Amino acid sequence: MALAQAIMTSLLDADLSGSELARDFEKSMGFFWQSTHQQIYQELRKLADKGWLNKREVNQSGKPNKNVYGLTLAGREALADWVFGPTKVQPTKDELLLKLYNLSDDNVEHVIGEITHRREEVMQRLYLYEAIRRRHYDDPGSLPVRHKGVYLALASGIHQGEQFLSWCDEALTLLATVTGSAGH
Amino acid sequence: MALAQAIMTSLLDADLSGSELARDFEKSMGFFWQSTHQQIYQELRKLADKGWLNKREVNQSGKPNKNVYGLTLAGREALADWVFGPTKVQPTKDELLLKLYNLSDDNVEHVIGEITHRREEVMQRLYLYEAIRRRHYDDPGSLPVRHKGVYLALASGIHQGEQFLSWCDEALTLLATVTGSAGH
């Protein structure tokens, strides 16, 4: 969808290799944009062909060489222009909601289990996000412009997490009445 | 991803044709599961081939005939079993967050515009959701089990909408300081 821009964005601050990018896409950038190394290597080649990235080989001691990519001037310009274009959104597809449409006495318990599990996962992630916020974005108002933007992306994740927790609580409360009154 | 189950779920209450399903996937079911008519027709054929749906032609007065599909017993069972399987989630990919990572003095105004626009859209959808809640799900506790699930899916959309609005407010407040202090 916009993997090209996600990669280029990752390269704004530092030049990175394919594997380093892939790791990024499991952490910072990956918080809201997932991808695999296979896809990334493909896209890197396309972007280099387009002249938006340049590639240089770097010798590493104790590890195989890596190909490090950096934004070219054309790449920076293309990225800057992209911001003014149309914004695509790919809404969440969560099979849990589909399952809820199929709720029955037979599966309430199981669904409750799933919600509980997901609540736990989201809580973990929230802890992480909050830690990052406390460490790096304590006073958003005083940040330089671009970092304000990065902070807002993080804030979006935090809001979403909190929202999900509160939804889980509502759901678990409501579903408890089902198992509670209907018996087993 | 799980289009098959989304379709079968839509057929739980009533038999529907391809075009009727497509319309559903722009309204009720479409609130959290999008699809196009092309995909739907394809999937319907697959499901019929599998024996999970049956097909019958229905004459309509004033319109071309339609092929109406209904769940077979095997289909209902497959759907019921599916609930106990693994749950896939495809998280949102929102280019707006990517754009925020690229925030600069040059594009703040534009980004503010985009956020404002999105806020409006989400607000509209929230009104719709709230209207549905008030009309059909005023007292969730007293609903039959399955409808409790459907309500929770709706509630999820409402929570998400509210979360987004509050995020927008935080974002717009923070970004106002940029244009405000930096001038134009």
Added chain:
DNA sequence: ACTAACATGTAACCCGTTACATGATTAT
């Protein structure tokens, strides 16, 4: 006859996922 809406499709393409492959380096 012509247009518009309805219903059903086919085909090409793009993107993402999964599975598999290869070479380099270090540690045992």
Added chain:
DNA sequence: ATAATCATGTAACGGGTTACATGTTAGT
């Protein structure tokens, strides 16, 4: 030598999107 990790890829498949195609009925 062998195993483990790192870095980089290729190939096949599947799902989803976009564009295009075809027939039916009603209204003018």
